[in-house]
Amino acid sequence: MKKYTKEHQWIELNADGTAKIGITRYAADELGEVTYVELPTVGKTIQGNDTLCAVESVKAASDVFMPATGTVVEVNASLDKDPSPVNDDPEGAGWICLVKDVDAATAAELMDEVQYAEFCK
Numbered sequence: 001m002k003k004y005t006k007e008h009q010w011i012e013l014n015a016d017g018t019a020k021i022g023i024t025r026y027a028a029d030e031l032g033e034v035t036y037v038e039l040p041t042v043g044k045t046i047q048g049n050d051t052l053c054a055v056e057s058v059k060a061a062s063d064v065f066m067p068a069t070g071t072v073v074e075v076n077a078s079l080d081k082d083p084s085p086v087n088d089d090p091e092g093a094g095w096i097c098l099v100k101d102v103d104a105a106t107a108a109e110l111m112d113e114v115q116y117a118e119f120c121k
Contacts, residue, residue: 001013001112002091002112002113003067003107003108003110003111003112004024004110004111004112004113004115004116004119005065005067005110005111006111006119007065008023008024008026008027008030009021009022009023009024009027009052009064009065009066009067010022010023010024010067010091011067011068011102011107011110013102013104013107017100017101017102018073018098018099018100018102019068019070019098019099019100019102019107020095020097020098021052021064021066021067021095021096021097021098021099022086022090022091022094022095022096023055023064023086023090023094023096024090024091024116025090025091026120027062027090028086028087028090028094031055031057031059031060031062031087032057032058032059033057033058033087034055034056034057034083034084034086034087035056035057035058035083036055036056036083037053037054037055037056037079037080037083037086037096038053038054038055038056039053039075039076039077039079039080039096039097040052040053040072040075040096040097041072042072042073042074042075043071043072043073044071044072045069045070045071045072045101046066046069046070046071046072046099047066047069048066048067048068048069048103048106049065049066050065050066051063051064051065051066052064052065052066052096052097053096053097055083055086064096067106067107067110068102068103068104068106068107068110069101069102069103069106070099070100070101070102070103071099071100071101072097072098072099073098073099073100074097074098075096075097075098076094076095076096076097079094079096
């Protein structure tokens with residue numbers, strides 16, 4: 001199940017305790033064509049609401065914030081060579097990283113898809 005932040009990030013919690021993180025379609029559309037993704041460091045524990053990484057586009061550079069505390073275990077390394085999935089499929093192939101040890105209580109407080117859609121109106 002995906003949960004969403006007011007900063008337009010998503011987190012998808014998996015049954016094995018890991019979670020994928022990325023930016024939403026709304027954020028991708030606002031950024032315009034993404035030209036570079038500064039991926040987070042594998043092994044680093046990042047607190048909820050702290051900067052996870054940066055995304056640069058033809059319009060601006062923006063920080064991506066960690067939706068809930070967790071430890072980065074994998075990054076989407078394909079974005080180094082081709083960041084276009086962040087625009088083309090931001091909530092699928094454009095994922096940024098996989099984390100473990102997610103603070104489930106914080107993640108549970110985030111918006112669900114219906115709440116996020118309402119927030120974006």
